[in-house]
Structures are given as C-alpha cells and as structure tokens.
Amino acid sequence: MDTPLWPAKLDHLRRDGEDPDALAAFYAATLGYEAAKLDAETWLLVGFNRRLLIGKGPKATQDFAAFRLTGEAQLAALRAHCLGRGLALRPNPSPLFADGFAVTDPDERTIVFGLADPAGPSPPPGAGAAGLPGRLQHVVYATADLPRLVEFYVGKLGFRTSDDVFQGNQVTATFWRSDPEHHSMAAFRAPKAGGDHHAYETTGWGDIKEWADHMAARRIKLWWGPGRHGPGNNLFFMIEDPEGYKIEISAELENMGRDFVARRWEHEERTLNLWGGAWMRS
Numbered sequence: 001m002d003t004p005l006w007p008a009k010l011d012h013l014r015r016d017g018e019d020p021d022a023l024a025a026f027y028a029a030t031l032g033y034e035a036a037k038l039d040a041e042t043w044l045l046v047g048f049n050r051r052l053l054i055g056k057g058p059k060a061t062q063d064f065a066a067f068r069l070t071g072e073a074q075l076a077a078l079r080a081h082c083l084g085r086g087l088a089l090r091p092n093p094s095p096l097f098a099d100g101f102a103v104t105d106p107d108e109r110t111i112v113f114g115l116a117d118p119a120g121p122s123p124p125p126g127a128g129a130a131g132l133p134g135r136l137q138h139v140v141y142a143t144a145d146l147p148r149l150v151e152f153y154v155g156k157l158g159f160r161t162s163d164d165v166f167q168g169n170q171v172t173a174t175f176w177r178s179d180p181e182h183h184s185m186a187a188f189r190a191p192k193a194g195g196d197h198h199a200y201e202t203t204g205w206g207d208i209k210e211w212a213d214h215m216a217a218r219r220i221k222l223w224w225g226p227g228r229h230g231p232g233n234n235l236f237f238m239i240e241d242p243e244g245y246k247i248e249i250s251a252e253l254e255n256m257g258r259d260f261v262a263r264r265w266e267h268e269e270r271t272l273n274l275w276g277g278a279w280m281r282s
Contacts, residue, residue, distance in 0.1 A: 003158025004077035006258060007179035011068035011116055012050075012096055013139055013198060016057025017243050024054045026242050030218060031200070032129030038095065048125045049135035050200060051096060060245040062195035064102065064110035065139045065185070066094045067178065071115065075099060078113055085156045096120055103157075106148040107193040109141065111157075129214050133207050134200035137250065138183050142190035142281060146171055149187050159185060162256060163231035167267035172282055175231050182232040182254040188281040196281070197238065197246035204251050208235055211249045215239060227273040230265055238279075 017023045024043035028035040033045035033052065041056035057063060069075050079101055082089060092100035092114050100114020125131045143149050150171070153159045159176035162183055166172065175183035181201075188196060202208060208226060215222060223246065225237030234253040238246050265271040272278035 004074055004081050005113075005158040005178055006160075008067040008069055008113065008184070009179055010136055010139060010184050011066050011114075012052060012094070012136065013065040014053040014055055014063035014094075015195075015198075015245070016055045016061045016063045017245075018056075018059050019242075020054050020056050022242060027052060027054065030129065030215075030220065030239075030241075031134065031247070032126065032132060034123060034130075044095075046123060047130060047134070048123060049133075051120075051136065053094070053096070060195060060241075060243040062109065062139065062141075062198070064093060064112050066097060066100075066112040066114060067184070068097075068116050069113055072099070075101075075113065075115060082157070087156060105152050106145060107141070107143055109193075129211075132210055132214065133202045134211070134249065135202075137181065137199050137201035137253070138185060139198045140186045140188065140196040142192070142194045142196045143187050144190065144192050146174065146187060146189045150174060153185065153187075160258065160260075161262040162254075162260065163263045163265060165231070165265045165267050165271055172267045173231075173272075177256070180255045180257065182234070182256060190281045195245060197248050199236075199248035199250045201234075201253055202249060202251045205235060208237065208249060208251050212237060224277075224279055225273075227275040230271040230274055231263075 024035045033047045035045050038044050043054040045052040087103050090102040094112050097114030098117040102110050102112045162177050163175045164171050172189045175186040178184045222237045223240045232253050235251040238248045269278040
C-alpha cells in the first residue's frame with residue numbers, strides 16, 4: 001500500500017528501566033554517547049548519528065520509537081492518512097521533535113512521527129567509542145499476536161515488508177522498511193509482547209571488529225555473533241545491557257526499492273544466522 005510514510009528513518013527511541021542513572025552510564029560508556037539530565041528521571045544521550053532517551057519505567061522496556069520525516073508536507077499527509085484509517089492520534093511525547101504526533105499499536109506501544117529540531121545537538125565523532133560509526137538504524141519488537149501487528153504497521157501505516165519467516169503457514173518473524181534500507185522495524189513471534197532489541201548500523205566488517213574489541217576492553221561478552229543474518233544479509237553481533245535488553249551492532253544491511261517483493265524464509269536457525277546458531281524467539 002502506498003502511503004505518506006515513505007521515506008521515514010528511525011531518529012531515536014526511549015529506553016526505560018528501573019535505574020535510569022545506571023543505564024545512562026552504561027550506554028554512554030558502551031555506545032559512545034554524551035549523557036545529560038533532562039529532568040530528575042530522564043537522560044538524553046547524544047552521539048554521532050545516534051540519539052537515545054533513557055527514563056524511569058519497567059525493566060528492559062522501550063517507551064517509544066520515533067521516526068523522522070522529511071518535512072511539514074509529509075508530516076501533514078501522514079497525519080491525515082492516519083486519521084483516515086481510523087487511528088487515534090496522540091500528542092508528540094518526544095522532546096527531540098519540533099513537531100509530530102504519536103499512535104499506539106495493538107500491543108500498546110507508542111510510535112512517534114515527527115520533525116527533528118534543527119537546534120538539537122549533533123556532535124561530531126569523538127574519541128574511543130564516540131568515534132566508532134554506529135547510526136541508530138532499526139528497532140525490533142516481540143509480540144504474542146504477530147498478525148495484528150502486520151495489519152497495523154503494513155496495512156494501516158504503510159511499512160513495506162522486506163522478508164517474512166514462516167513455520168508452516170504461520171509467520172514467525174517479519175521485517176519492514178520505511179525507506180530503501182531493508183528494515184527500520186521488525187517483529188518476532190514470542191510468548192508475550194515486549195522490546196526485543198535496537199541496532200546501530202556501521203560502515204563494514206572493520207567496524208564490527210573495532211566495536212567487538214571495544215566491548216572486550218570493557219569486559220562485555222558478545223551475547224550472540226558475530227554472524228550474518230539471512231533476512232537483510234547484514235553482519236552483526238549482539239550484547240546485553242545491565243537489564244538483559246539486547247543491543248545489535250550491524251553492517252552491510254541490504255538496500256531495496258520501494259516496490260521490492262517480500263521474500264519467504266523458513267523458521268530455522270540458518271535463517272537468522274547463516275553462519276551458525278540463532279536466537280529463536282519461539
């Protein structure tokens with residue numbers, strides 16, 4: 001379905017947890033962010049091509065994901081489209097967007113669409129982890145009702161499906177794009193809804209090595225990988241933050257046209273990691 005969503009890029013997300021101060025310190029040191037307090041319980045983390053909000057909330061949760069649009073015309077068109085599809089619009093909850101709105105998906109998570117504040121901070125690369133390429137690129141969810149999410153994100157908002165993973169005739173994972181990159185969002189079937197992970201896209205295999213060496217220097221074990229995903233064909237590894245929430249470092253993610261026809265994969269380890277073992281959510 002052709003909607004005003006295209007193109008939209010993941011601009012930032014809010015990661016909530018029981019101890020925001022500890023999480024902010026971890027992300028700053030591990031992902032090369034500069035951290036500053038916005039209020040008593042909320043941190044703003046800013047790095048080169050990556051931004052993150054950290055707040056007080058349930059353990060290992062994502063409060064919202066915020067997608068950046070190209071301008072006022074696209075924002076107005078998408079707002080009108082969502083109203084026409086019967087979606088309830090909520091005020092923009094992000095302090096990082098100059099204008100925008102939010103919608104709520106069937107799992108009660110918040111998705112924000114808006115325009116980045118041109119006065120917002122955008123630091124150049126720094127030293128250490130702050131100098132390593134890592135553009136915030138996609139966010140992934142777990143859900144106990146994948147068909148409802150597909151109907152919402154693809155059927156109503158207009159995300160385009162790049163790859164589906166099937167077990168028999170049941171979809172167990174699906175990858176959606178909102179611009180030429182293979183996926184800016186994905187969802188996996190799981191026993192219950194929740195946050196799955198978010199990912200940072202680098203420029204190639206050399207960056208993966210540098211990031212892995214950085215993790216080793218901080219005594220952070222690689223939780224999964226290195227490997228190569230089938231859907232997306234990207235190199236990757238994952239780590240866990242202090243609450244067990246997953247973070248992915250990625251490279252070589254596929255690009256595809258607006259009208260690319262979704263591919264079908266089988267529900268097996270090789271689909272999620274062409275090189276070896278996989279994290280099978282269900």
